[in-house]
Amino acid sequence: MEKPRTGGGFGAKQTAVCEVYPAFVAWKTGRPAKITYTREECQTAGSPRHEMELHVRLGASREGKIRVLDLYTLSNTGAYGEHGPTTVGLSGHKSIPLYTGGLEAYRFSYDVVYTNLQPTGACRGYGATQGIFAVESAVNELAETLGMDPAALREKNIVRVDVGSATIRLGDDSCYNMTIGAADMGTGCDTILAQMAAELLGCAPEDTEVADCGIPINPALAHAIYRATGVWHRSLPITPEKIALGTPGAY
Numbered sequence: 001m002e003k004p005r006t007g008g009g010f011g012a013k014q015t016a017v018c019e020v021y022p023a024f025v026a027w028k029t030g031r032p033a034k035i036t037y038t039r040e041e042c043q044t045a046g047s048p049r050h051e052m053e054l055h056v057r058l059g060a061s062r063e064g065k066i067r068v069l070d071l072y073t074l075s076n077t078g079a080y081g082e083h084g085p086t087t088v089g090l091s092g093h094k095s096i097p098l099y100t101g102g103l104e105a106y107r108f109s110y111d112v113v114y115t116n117l118q119p120t121g122a123c124r125g126y127g128a129t130q131g132i133f134a135v136e137s138a139v140n141e142l143a144e145t146l147g148m149d150p151a152a153l154r155e156k157n158i159v160r161v162d163v164g165s166a167t168i169r170l171g172d173d174s175c176y177n178m179t180i181g182a183a184d185m186g187t188g189c190d191t192i193l194a195q196m197a198a199e200l201l202g203c204a205p206e207d208t209e210v211a212d213c214g215i216p217i218n219p220a221l222a223h224a225i226y227r228a229t230g231v232w233h234r235s236l237p238i239t240p241e242k243i244a245l246g247t248p249g250a251y
Contacts, residue, residue, distance in 0.1 A: 014122040015047050037146045049088050051076040054134035064148050066099055066157045071135065073110040075127075076121035084112040087122070091131030098135065101159040118239030119164060124187075167207075168197060176201060 059068030
């Protein structure tokens, strides 16, 4: 299987808003056609991000240990509900797990409402951006209340991920070859992971070649590809010594 470069895939391609009209023109005329929005039309005839109102309650000890997190989201889906239930779900499912390392209790609830406004769609982040902004803002307020440094408060509570799922090998050309299971659709994971690996290995990012799940591979790498699924949210605990020795911990 080969995966071609798809360009940016930030959600705008999930919903057909006006694309059908230039398609009809191209079909009938046999010539290329396009539709160009004005800045105002981008705001009134597109597929914007969901407007959300979020309420966050945190409970913590005086020492800064977050024990309780309660999140409620009210989402405006516009005149139609195509992405209403899924985007609101991610406002909680992607924000609460950041602090589940020491939580004793948490709750997530939501409502999605229709309004006489422009229908909303899938934008990059897909609801996670709204939820994370709200939760992180509340954590900043908690830090101020406790008189703690916000970074120190997060260090005390944020969930730990100590399992990596990328495979790096030293190639014959003296460059590092990293195999991952993620598919870069314009989100930048190929670039980001190459930069992370280069920092850990002490080399330049251009000396690290990233092979995603669509690159033809030999059978010996198939298991490594499988283990790399979901690498975008995992760490890379690797060192040049582990790479050179082929130590299992290099993954």
